[in-house]
Amino acid sequence: MHLTLFSNPVCSIPGYRHFLVNSIQSLLALDNFVITDEERIEDASFGYRFRGLNEFMKLHIPDYTKEKSAEQHLFNLEVDVYRLRRIFERNSPSVLIQSLYRGYRSRNYVKIYFNERRQKIMKIQKIARGFLLRLKLKKDLKDMLRYTNEEHLMMSNVELRKRAAARRIYETMMEYHVKKETMRRRIAAALKLQTYYRMRYVKNTSFINALQLSKYPRIYILKEQKPIFIKIVKKLMPLFEDKHGIQFEDLMECLKEDKKYDTIRVTEPDMFPRKPLPLVQFTKPIHGNFKVQYNKSLPPDKFADPNFTLRDYIFSDDKPWTDAALKILTNRSCHFNMEKLQKTLEGLKKNPFINQFVFQDQYKDFLVFEPPRLDIAITICFSVLDYNRAVNIHEDQQMILFFERLLERVAAIAAIKNAFKAYKWRQSRAQLPIYEIIEKRAANCIQSIWSDWKIKKRMIALGNIKRHVDRIQSNTLYIEQSIYQNLNEIAAKIHDQYRFTEQSVMFDFNPHTYQIHMQVQENIPQDGSVPGRYSQISVPRWFNLALKVPDFLATQNVNNLLALFHFSVGDCRVVPST
Amino acid sequence: MTESLLLRLTECDSLQEIRVISLRNQQLTGCLKTLAKCENLTIAYLQGNFIQEKDLMHLQSFSNLKKIDLSDNSITSLPPAKVFTGLSQLKFLYLHNNNISNWSDLQALVGIP
8 A cells, every 4th residue: 555645734744654654554655655664663773774764665656657558557556566565575674584584494495305306316317227228238239230140149939930931931032033034034035046047937938928929920130130040041941841831932032121110320230238138139220200311422332432431430450340340331232421421430539439329320221021920930039049049259240130019119219209309409499589589570560460450441441431421412411419519519619729629530511512521630720720639640641632612602501500610711610500 | 527428538338347547637626426436447547636525525435446646636635534444455545745734634544444
């Protein structure tokens, strides 16, 4: 309880504070000071520290603070009460003595209690540490045994049994896997062996089926290999005579020059890469629209001319090889385009490794053999195979057979290649600037034709109009009412200028001849009025007729017309009908 | 000082809600009669007014009052002791800067529990 009474007259009465302190039980502070024990207890003195109206006892009367809310006020009230009590307690000797004694007693009690507790804690710690250490040692031991592969020493019986079982299972599994893998490899190897064996068998026997000889029963050979072919056929003749009763001459009739396939000679036949099965080697046949380029102007004996230096061009040192090649050429009796050949050879000289394909010319290189029976063709194929096997590849040529199926394929490939090349070439040409110019010129041509055509149409239309106007016999012009109203307006507007500036063509009725005269407004009129907007453009020159001057007074039936246009020398007047 | 004015000032719905009231320097002469109806009033700032003795007679009904500031008023004498016995919760009673001059008024304060 805090009471303030200062600044009242009653405060000046002696014994006022003493009276109030002792009469109000709950009073803790009066005016600005807390009440001390010294004031309460009579004749007591506790020294300066606890004397009444001391500076320690001074109490601050809380101001009216401007707290925002009522809650803040209530809270501050509690704080003030607490503060008041604290000041009293701190400065009251009796309370101090009590608190000191209590503190001493409680500390004493706590001391005994803490001793007991510490011992208990130590016991717990001991046990826990022992347990943890044992655990750690056990783990270390296990680790060590694992390193030395003696894990089983630590295991219980059950674990040992389990371990043995696991090991057994693992071993069995491994065994199974190894067996499986071995089997798989064996099967794969067997399959591969079979494949190779079968391939070999097929290669040697069934190429006939592969080449579809029954569908295309023709065999193509090179012209230069005709002797070899005849040799082989002759060997077989006794067989054919026995079996089919066919004579050698009959068979030779079947051997004709082929007209279907041209060839571009890539290499010499000797330069073909040697393959175990020479029957299916390729040349490049050309077929269809591609023509053979014979140089017909070259005399056939040119080739035999001693001055012909093909030898010098192609082959430099190796004499026997050159001879063989020339012999082949002679056998073929080919003609050359000398210019082209020379160019190619020069190129070859410069860069012999890149330009391997010497002969760019095209030849009729094939002979076609069309046997009467399929058996004969097959027999010949096999005997050629035998011949090729027997031949010494370093000395003699192998016999090369070409089959129509393969030739067709090659021809198709060549055609596609050519078409694609041509397409690419055309594409590259399309990007040239000349094509833009051509396009523009074409556009210009079209435009000029179009505009000419339009002018022509317009002329015809104008001529038609003139013809119609010529036909008018009467000097009376009937005009629709709406047009007449417009005419009035126009006339009112142009009265000063005396001209229809918007009209390029002017009409005039001549009352004597009943003709209509039209004139293009070309020149700027003398009176300064503006010429018609379209006078230069819309009407062709041949419309420019001579203007005949009408006599104004001579015009008859003036009153019958809604409006009349009268031309005088330089201008025109509109006279509205009255 | 009427009830409606009080409600309007505090923006409360009823007088029971009022717990803190501040009416400083308002030149009031008798407001405790109205305030006595606020049952839950805890803090009352009434300094700087003209509250007089007969108005203080209403103090006995403030059972929940904890702090009342009556300083800077023109109080010349205090009500009898029985008035203060009702203020069971009172913690702060500010009466400074008044005009209390009689010893008998101090004896009235003895009634504070």
